[in-house]
Amino acid sequence: MKKIHILAAAYEEYLSFLHRLNDSVIGVHTTADLICGDLVIEFVEMLDKLEKWIDEIPLEAASEQRFGNKAYRHFYEKLCQETPALLSPLLPPNLQDALPELTPYFTESFGNSTRIDYGSGHEANFLILLFCLQKLGVFSENENQVLVLRIFNKYLRVCRHLQTKFKMEPAGSRGVHALDDFQFAPFIFGSAQLIGSKTLVPDSYLKKTVVEAHAHQSLFLDCVNFINETKTGPFHEHSNQLWNISAVPHWKKVNSGMFKMYEGEVLKKFPVVQHMMFGSLFSFDRSEKTSEADVNSEDIPIMTQMPPRQPAQHGMFAFQIPSVANTSTVRTASVVESGDLRRLHAEKHPNEHCPPPMAEP
Template structure:
């Protein structure tokens, strides 16, 4: 956020002026050909997004999901939003169909979100920033999966992170909300997405199969490994031990992700999750965390389907 001007106006007043001079509009896909990726990687939007992920990564370092943290009014409103999405799943049961995967009832569920997204977001964003609703709502709609393919992947996850990043940029979420963003909002988002995946048997979007980190998620492995840095007893070798995972999954995102994999897949862990199996051999969580960040930048954040973002205004951020 900019400092006070010579006229003595407060940062809040300057921010109002900045927003008054900014036009919000619905994001559109800007990466259409491979050469466009260079433009994306050089953009401020890319730097803002990566900075957002890394700032949250640092904020959760060494902390449990069950630790104490503040929950502001915007955080509580976002939880209500996610609770609404969860309730719609209950109200939209799967339909009988020949195909085992990709239940078409997801399209009915998604139709509700498409219709109500701006209303849901307007309940989170204050009235004086209502012009931002049309922009932020697109990221929310992009964050739950594709209604045509009935699939979900790390690009959709990134859209939700971008949604939260947008709320930080316009000052709805504050620096004091950092832990709540990961441990409360994002954790609740993961719960809803897992329920969607199980209920409608969604396909993995862009999955690399056994050679990918996970069929659906990536960010909780990054932030979850940061939680475990310098843990007194748990090492990377422990997450392949199902007993230990079941004992500690409510405290650490990484282990909750592994628990969900164990629930959804059968057979030896080394076969169905080879990348994770290899990671279990890394001696320290700090090394795991650093490696996952490099992998995220290389394998997720520069891939064409993920790059929906447009240039963001220079307002306050978590950095």
């Protein structure tokens, strides 16, 4: 039966913001010569100050903790104390009243001090902060490129420093749709950067030497390079989803699939959105728009429910999976596990048709 999903205004506006950021970096290298305003430079310098704090904090004895190093809590405590002073210079006098609403998004962007973990929910908080600053007029839409390739890129550096020094745990369960242990958004923006590339195709990032040579060009390749530096063993084992995605024929399809996956695996996952904070800037008020879906459950906000996945599809990339793929049941949802998409995509099953790779549009 048809059910109407009520869209939160925050969901609609945030997703629209991500699409604007994404569209702004299509075909643009990370090292492109971009004009940065004074506030952008101040923001990057502020993040640089956070990175210096990381170096200044000594680690605690590893024998006293099982997982993440407890010294991270000293960083987080200092972050909470200094955040008002860090963000205040970015706001003009008439917007200083917004500081209490912006502060939690910033402090939640760098992980959880109780669990000493970090995940896509923390990453989302930083993007929500940028969304709020743009909504306030601190940053304009003309600065979307530098928001991604300068500010967000610097944020990634800080988070990687935190993750490696304090041995932070991945937040929540990675599941079958994980891209890496911690980040998601750079795979979205990074795939947009590679759209139209004549030399790099999705299959290219499985070649370590190619990734090392071009990591500076794209956030996507930079993330894969970081994975290669921090993980051992066959790529298809420690990063199975990325391995599967490499079979997608072109970057435009990868990019659109990343957005669908982000909606399904981040924005519609209750364990993620239950920690999000809403206010006047990031509002939980109902949007004027609604969406229809075939569901059997009660009406609940779209941000808290994952719609049923269509049978014989892999994740959000709409591959037609032959019946040789393994299936398993989790609660009431049927989950299709792809196995080796490369083999499935190349070999036709007797009873099903697997479409040939799509041509570059």
